[in-house]
Amino acid sequence: MSSSSTAPETTGAQAGDTGTAPRRRRGLGGERRGPDGLLGTLSKIVLLGLVDAFAVYVMFQLVAMGDWLVFGVTLAVTVLINWIYLRRGGLPAKYLAPGVFFLALFQVFVVVYSSYIAFTNYGGGHISDKDHAIAAIQREESTRVEGSPTYPVTVLEKDGELYMLTERNGEAVVGNAEHPLESVDAAMEGDRPISVDGYQTLQFADLLSRQDEMSSLKVPVSDNPEDGTLETSDGSVAYAYIPTYDYDEAADTFTNRETGDVFRDNGQGKYANDSGEELRNGWRVFVGFDNFAKTVTDPDLRDPLIRVTVWTFAFAFLSVLTTFVLGLLLAITFNKASLRGKKVYRVMMILPYAFPAFLSGLVWSGLLNPEFGFVNATLFGGAHIEWLTDPWLAKFSVLLVNLWLGFPYMFLVTTGALQSLPEDVDEAAKMDGAGAWRIFRSIKLPLLLVSVAPLLISSFAFNFNNFNIIYMLTGGGPQFPDAFGNIGATDILITVVYKTAFSGTGIDYGLASALSIVIFLIVATISAISFNRTKALEEIDS
Numbered sequence: 001m002s003s004s005s006t007a008p009e010t011t012g013a014q015a016g017d018t019g020t021a022p023r024r025r026r027g028l029g030g031e032r033r034g035p036d037g038l039l040g041t042l043s044k045i046v047l048l049g050l051v052d053a054f055a056v057y058v059m060f061q062l063v064a065m066g067d068w069l070v071f072g073v074t075l076a077v078t079v080l081i082n083w084i085y086l087r088r089g090g091l092p093a094k095y096l097a098p099g100v101f102f103l104a105l106f107q108v109f110v111v112v113y114s115s116y117i118a119f120t121n122y123g124g125g126h127i128s129d130k131d132h133a134i135a136a137i138q139r140e141e142s143t144r145v146e147g148s149p150t151y152p153v154t155v156l157e158k159d160g161e162l163y164m165l166t167e168r169n170g171e172a173v174v175g176n177a178e179h180p181l182e183s184v185d186a187a188m189e190g191d192r193p194i195s196v197d198g199y200q201t202l203q204f205a206d207l208l209s210r211q212d213e214m215s216s217l218k219v220p221v222s223d224n225p226e227d228g229t230l231e232t233s234d235g236s237v238a239y240a241y242i243p244t245y246d247y248d249e250a251a252d253t254f255t256n257r258e259t260g261d262v263f264r265d266n267g268q269g270k271y272a273n274d275s276g277e278e279l280r281n282g283w284r285v286f287v288g289f290d291n292f293a294k295t296v297t298d299p300d301l302r303d304p305l306i307r308v309t310v311w312t313f314a315f316a317f318l319s320v321l322t323t324f325v326l327g328l329l330l331a332i333t334f335n336k337a338s339l340r341g342k343k344v345y346r347v348m349m350i351l352p353y354a355f356p357a358f359l360s361g362l363v364w365s366g367l368l369n370p371e372f373g374f375v376n377a378t379l380f381g382g383a384h385i386e387w388l389t390d391p392w393l394a395k396f397s398v399l400l401v402n403l404w405l406g407f408p409y410m411f412l413v414t415t416g417a418l419q420s421l422p423e424d425v426d427e428a429a430k431m432d433g434a435g436a437w438r439i440f441r442s443i444k445l446p447l448l449l450v451s452v453a454p455l456l457i458s459s460f461a462f463n464f465n466n467f468n469i470i471y472m473l474t475g476g477g478p479q480f481p482d483a484f485g486n487i488g489a490t491d492i493l494i495t496v497v498y499k500t501a502f503s504g505t506g507i508d509y510g511l512a513s514a515l516s517i518v519i520f521l522i523v524a525t526i527s528a529i530s531f532n533r534t535k536a537l538e539e540i541d542s
Contacts, residue, residue, distance in 0.1 A: 138225035291514035327410025353408035361472025
């Protein structure tokens with residue numbers, strides 16, 4: 001026989017080895033399968049259609065807002081996504097694109113935007129841009145027109161917002177704070193319009209329950225703010241009001257109609273007169289490093305922040321130390337092979353870890369209540385111990401509750417690390433005459449730290465920003481008597497950021513963002529140094 005007759009047929013894999021392009025997998029009917037098949041292509045078209053529809057809707061909104069920068073970014077990202085998923089090949093990009101997109105949206109964008117806000121005066125009185133601030137000054141700062149005729153009104157509600165229905169020049173008109181008066185078909189009672197289809201007419205009892213909202217209702221007469229507004233105090237009669245300040249667009253100034261005071265742009269996002277008096281509404285401006293400088297130059301903020309920073313470091317360090325020591329002690333105790341029922345004990349040890357931290361904080365707040373709390377009433381015979389209102393006892397209480405919440409995590413970590421240690425090292429040390437403490441200190445602990453050191457660093461970073469336990473247990477209190485805002489003895493930096501941004505009288509997002517950047521830099525620096533030091537521990541294990 002010739003060699004050619006006995007040679008096996010070349011397989012598909014062998015053909016691929018010799019350079020022949022592999023064939024795509026096909027179904028029983030010969031159709032292509034996978035992402036480039038008919039079903040995969042149809043699925044991509046449907047999903048991309050939904051994504052594109054949403055992107056187009058968002059871009060229309062951005063055009064209406066005049067935000068061209070974000071519009072350009074949205075358009076570029078949409079085109080890029082379509083190019084990635086509609087072209088053939090590029091499989092890695094198709095898998096990586098969703099992760100990269102969400103990473104950019106929820107991580108990179110948040111950090112970049114927070115950094116931007118930190119260099120502005122964004123906050124109470126500086127929320128919008130200058131055009132909106134001018135319109136707000138003209139709308140909200142108003143004076144009643146002397147001899148103004150009365151307008152019989154009916155207060156309506158639609159989609160949770162109040163509207164004013166009245167008669168002007170023989171026709172019914174309706175409007176609210178955002179929409180100037182416009183003509184509408186209304187049911188009349190004499191010369192008074194009383195209802196409109198699609199709106200709910202509020203009765204007297206409804207007006208009483210919403211008195212504050214109704215009395216603050218200012219309805220523009222027209223699109224021109226200079227024409228004034230209609231306002232009512234009782235929901236039955238309205239009067240005409242005109243802006244207190246005349247705005248000169250050419251000079252960019254406001255002039256008080258009564259006093260003649262001129263208010264100019266002071267370069268800090270406010271209109272102010274020569275004596276320094278400012279109008280209430282302002283706008284966002286770039287302030288450079290002013291927010292960062294305020295933390296070290298303003299004594300009302302600097303001194304409390306120094307105390308808060310020291311306590312933040314102490315709280316994070318002591319939390320890691322106490323939870324690690326207790327968790328390791330319990331792990332050693334329940335790691336003995338001869339211990340009966342250790343599985344049950346281990347389950348009991350991790351129970352505090354199963355409860356949400358914010359809920360545990362609320363429960364412990366009730367237990368430590370000085371008046372009727374279980375701890376004082378039962379364990380201390382009804383003694384009046386101010387666990388949460390005395391500065392030092394409050395700090396002790398926070399650490400104690402955080403120990404109760406945190407030791408199960410360390411218990412789990414150290415239990416796993418102990419079980420991974422080689423037993424022959426212990427046996428060799430015992431043969432050399434080393435005792436239990438010597439074995440633990442010189443052998444087990446260094447080997448444990450090799451495994452758990454990164455987790456201790458992450459635990460420190462977590463406790464440095466442990467908002468839940470502080471806010472739910474003490475709210476940051478008791479408050480410092482000389483503090484800026486409502487900063488207290490158990491506040492850590494992250495709770496100060498929250499209070500600066502969302503509570504108190506002076507809401508200041510710019511300052512809060514600056515403090516957030518400071519926290520990020522502190523944690524990043526400590527983590528970098530700590531991870532660098534762990535290399536020395538790794539050398540022990542090598």
